Amino acid sequence: PQSMAANTVGIIIIGDEILNGTVRDANSQYLCNKFWQLGMKVSKICTIPDNVVSIAEEVKRFSKCYQFVLTTGGIGPTHDDVTLDGVAAAFNEELVTSLKLEQMWKEGGTTPNHKKSLSKMTKVPRSARLEFGSDPDWTFPLIILHNVYIYPGVPRYLQALFERTQSVFGESCGKFYMTEILLQASEFEVADVLHQVQKQYDGCVKIGSYPNKYSLRVTLEAECKSDADKACVFLRSLLPDSKVLQATVRRSRAISSSSTSVDESGEDSEKDHLGWLLRAKLEQCSEGLLQLISNAVQVIEETLKKYKPHELCLAYNGGKDCTVLLHLVHACWTRHCIQRKIKALYVCSLNPFKEVEATVQDSIERYSLDLVYFQGSIKNALENMKKTDPDIKAVLMGTRFTDPHSDSLTTFTQTDPSWPQYMRILPILVCRTHSPRRTQLAPNTTYLRMVLWRSVGVFEAPGCSLLCAV
Secondary structure (H helix, E strand, O other): OOOEEEEEEEEEEEOOHHOOOOOOOOHHHHOOOOOHOOEEEEEEEEEEEHHHHHHHHHHHHHHHHHEEEEEEEOOOOOOOHHOOOOOOHOOOOOOEEOOHHHOOOOHHHHHHHHHHHHHHHHHOOOOOOEOOOOOOOOOOHHHHHEEEEEEOOOOHHHHHHHHHHHHHHOOOOEEEEEEEEOOOOOOOHHHHHHHHHHHOOOOOEEEEEEEEEOOOEEEEEEEHHHHHHHHHHHHHHOOOOOEOOOOEEEEOOOOOOEEEEEEEOOOOOOOHHHHHHHOHHHHHHHHHHHHHHHHHHHHHHHHHHOHHHHHHHEOOOOOHHHHHHHHHHHHHHHOOOOOOOEEEEEEEEOOOOHHHHHHHHHHHEEEEEEEEEEOHHHHHHHHHHHHHHOOOOEEEEOOOOOOOOOOOOOEEEEEOOOOOEEEEEOOOOOOOEEEEEEEOHHHHHOOOOOHHHHHHHHOOOOOOOOHOOO
C-alpha cells in the first residue's frame, strides 16, 4: 500500500492477561531493542484482548501502515488462543491443516488425551508460510501471512524463535546513533537545558531523559553521527562539570543484521565497552579496579554463552562481594536485554541483622530480583533449591580466593561430590591471567578487599551499613 512506510514495524500484543495486569508484557522492550539494532523503527505498539474481531481489525489496520507487523501471544492449544483465527479473518482466509505441522506433532509423540487440543496447533491460514529459520529442528516455526509475523507470547519462546528467524526481515540500510550521558541532577534542574538542545537540533536529534533513584540518564539519538556528536557537545557546554557523573559514552550502533555493536571507528576498547555496559564512572577507577571489572565481566559473558538465564542463580546475602557481583550481573543482563528477572538465593540466619535485611530488600527493588529465602546451611539451601527449581544448573557466587578453602578454586568449579551438583561460577575470585580458568594470586588480601569495596562506591550499589567500616 502507498501509505506503508519502509523499514517500519508495528507490534500487536495479544492477551487478556496483559490487559488485566496478571502478566507483565516482557516482549515489547525486547522486540524494540532488536529492531533498533536492525536499523528499523518500531512505530506503534498496541495491546488488545483475546478476541477474534479485535485481532482482525487491528491486524488489518497495521498491515496497511507498516512494512512488518508482529503479533505476540494467543497461538496455544486452549480456547482463548484465537490469534490465528483473527489474523486469518483480517485477510478473509480460512484456517486449514498444515501437513508439515501435523507430521511434526505426530513425531513428537502425542498421547490420545492430547490429540484434540494439539490438532488446533496444526491449523494455519490457507496462504500462510512456515519459517523454521536457522535451526530446522526447532520445535515450532514462525507463521507468516503476507506482512504479518505471528510469534508466541511466552518471552523465552519468542526470543528463541526471533533469534532463529530474524533474517526474514532482511537487510536494512537504516542506521541509528545514540550518545548517553549520566547526570547527577533531577529533570527539573535540566529541563530548560534539554529544551534548548532539542530546539537547536529539532528534527534531527531525539532527546530522552530517564530518571531513577540514583541519577538521570539522558540520551541523544540520531540517524547521522555528526548530529548526535554536535548535540552532545552543545549539551555538555550548557552543564556544569559537577552535574556529569559519567563521561560521555557513545552507544554508537550503525547495525545491520550482520554487524556488531562497536564504535563507528571500529574500535571496541575495554574501557569504552565497560563504560557503556556498566554506566559506571570508570574515569575514577584505578587500574586494579578496571582489571577486576573486566575479568569479572568476561566470566559473566562466558557464563551467558554456556547457560540460559533460567538455568542461573546468584547467591546473595547483602554482603559487599556479592553486591558487587550482583551489579555486574545485572549490567550484563541489561546489555543482553534479558527480560527474565535474576534468580537470587538468600540463605539467612534465624536472627538476621535488620541492616542486612534492609540491604537485601533494597537490592530486590533496585535490581528487580526474584529472590528465594532459605534458612539453615548453604548445603541444605542448595538441596532445597534442587527440589523447588530443578532447572537451575549453575550458581554465581561472590567468592574470593582469600575466603576459607578457596585458594585452589577456579572461576568455573563443580560442587564437591557430597554436595548438590551445581557449577559454581566465581567472577570476582581474583584477577585472571592467560588461562580463562586459572587464577593469579593478588598481592595481598587488603588490596583485593579495597578494590572490591571501592567498586561498590563507584557503581553506587547499595551496601549494608554494617559493612561500611570494614
